[in-house]
Amino acid sequence: MTDKKIIPMNDDIEIPARRPLTLRDVSEASGVSEMTVSRVLRNRGDVSDATRDKVLKAAKTLGYVPNKIAGALASSRVNLVAVIIPSLSNMVFPEVMTGISEILDETPLQPVVGVTNYLPEKEEEVLFEMLSWRPSGVIIAGLEHTEAATAMLKASGVPVVEIMDTDGEPIDSMVGISHRRAGREMARAIVKAGYQNIGFLGTKMPLDHRARKRFEGFTEALAKEGIEIVDQEFYSGGSALAKGRELTSTILKRSPDIDFLYFSNDMIGAGGLLHCLDEGIEVPGRIGLAGFNGVELLDGLPVKLATMDAERREIGRSAARIIAEQVDGTNPKGGQRIELTPTLQIGQTLRRR
Amino acid sequence: MTDKKIIPMNDDIEIPARRPLTLRDVSEASGVSEMTVSRVLRNRGDVSDATRDKVLKAAKTLGYVPNKIAGALASSRVNLVAVIIPSLSNMVFPEVMTGISEILDETPLQPVVGVTNYLPEKEEEVLFEMLSWRPSGVIIAGLEHTEAATAMLKASGVPVVEIMDTDGEPIDSMVGISHRRAGREMARAIVKAGYQNIGFLGTKMPLDHRARKRFEGFTEALAKEGIEIVDQEFYSGGSALAKGRELTSTILKRSPDIDFLYFSNDMIGAGGLLHCLDEGIEVPGRIGLAGFNGVELLDGLPVKLATMDAERREIGRSAARIIAEQVDGTNPKGGQRIELTPTLQIGQTLRRR
DNA sequence: ATGAAAGCGCTAACAC
């Protein structure tokens, strides 16, 4: 037990009611008008060095933090860009965010992230919430939105960039890749390599339109070659790596003649690969494997998985650039459409012919 | 560099740069005073069903989105919680975010994320920016901040929760684990299992105080047992998995007598594990391995890595709860200190004795 | 149950 010294309160000393400081406080402390203080703090217009110094010193010693709410209301300018994405937990959107930040860091704009968990209603909610802060632009994943969300975006009056996907009509601008084409190209590469009995493993995500489109493009291109998918399996929840192992085991047991597995993402693909290595199943001879995304994370695997790079960072950069240029007037035209080309990475799980 | 196909614009589509709607518009459209419209839209006070319906219908058909900037200025209430974290790309903070969202979803509060890239000056910047929007609370990673940042947090007048780490004095509240203790406990487990020649592989991050503290706790506990680290290596950049392989190879070549490797995170640990499996190095007999974080992502590996769960989601939940309860007055006292206990997961890379 | 008036803290636009 330790001593407890009670220090008597000193009632003379008033702890200043922590009202946030205002421009007026800085104005009074520096003996300069509010307006001039405002000018100094925003580096606007001509201010003499003398007053500038006075103001800056006062602001600093007081610890003044400007109130952007008031500033935004007065100027109807908000340096926020709403970024609406389905998830943070799968490595793809953090990379998009990186791209966005790289560009916005050189502007006064700031990204604000909202997450929808792949739920259309949640997207609508998040969008409403963000628009109510009157951002200078919106970057939103996907081309599929609820009717209400679409209406809000159209009515927002700010640049809107729909990202990731170009298979559809954008509300304003769009930047992404064609997932249908990505699926088709992977199918062609697989067939060209001589595989015939192809299986598919994916996420159970009716609302992941991009995964769906890849799958559609994939089966469509196979159909053109007269090939039909031998078997398929879907998962939800849990560690993708573990699920990849598990499902690969399941599907190979059920359909032993499968000689290729296309995975809807690299993580479950890596799981499948590890399963094959474990079981001594020869890759890419006995069976070929391919994923999607090109996640750098997996570069350390014993065998490099075939995949397709989704250009995530570049998507973020282009989207941010479109917004930034529209906001600063450099290139004020909306309605831009940028389709990036994903690059096939053969890796070591797709045999070369 | 990738192809960039610019699809020609559709010039028909023009974004009507309309003036955003205001309460007044809804008021006029419904024939109800602005004040009553405001009441309806916020479910405040008594409004007759008749007028409520009129207002709601008008707002909906117009597509009115309230202006939170004006609302916040008038009410000096902002339902935003600033969340300031070092990075989005390492799986740990997304999980913290999940925990935060789980709790805030049941309140009117909304998280707004800022990323610092482990740079103190950037943290200061981001914090200043966020505080200038007058959020209702701040959740910030770590206990180490610049002097200016500390001053801002103290002066903000809102609840502040410092998360992840409890080895130090918080500005207001804190929630986390003791990384020093985590390092110590891992050291003890390793020694108890009979390992003697211990190496360390980590990130080259002088500014990652938590990794540093784990390392300090680790070496300190080893010292108590009369053991000193045999060799160490640090990396930066690139795929952690690949770096883990590479560094493990390097260090084992240089110090062949090493019988245990402690990694500063699970990702490089997994890389090390894969290297050992590849090379036929017997784990955990010939060499033992342990990481840190307990990332579910790796559950699919052929051998489960020993690690320590950092309770990331629970940290997020507790932090959000502290803010929420202070904001709604349920439990208005700040200065809370919550230390969670990380659990050691022996896995299969630490021999049992 | 509804309305009128007075700001919230800042900036645009204009004076001086």
Add this chain to the structure above:
DNA sequence: GTGTTAGCGCTTTCAT
């Protein structure tokens, strides 16, 4: 260069 005057679109408060 610097100051003055009106708002920005809401909510608070007080009246009716």
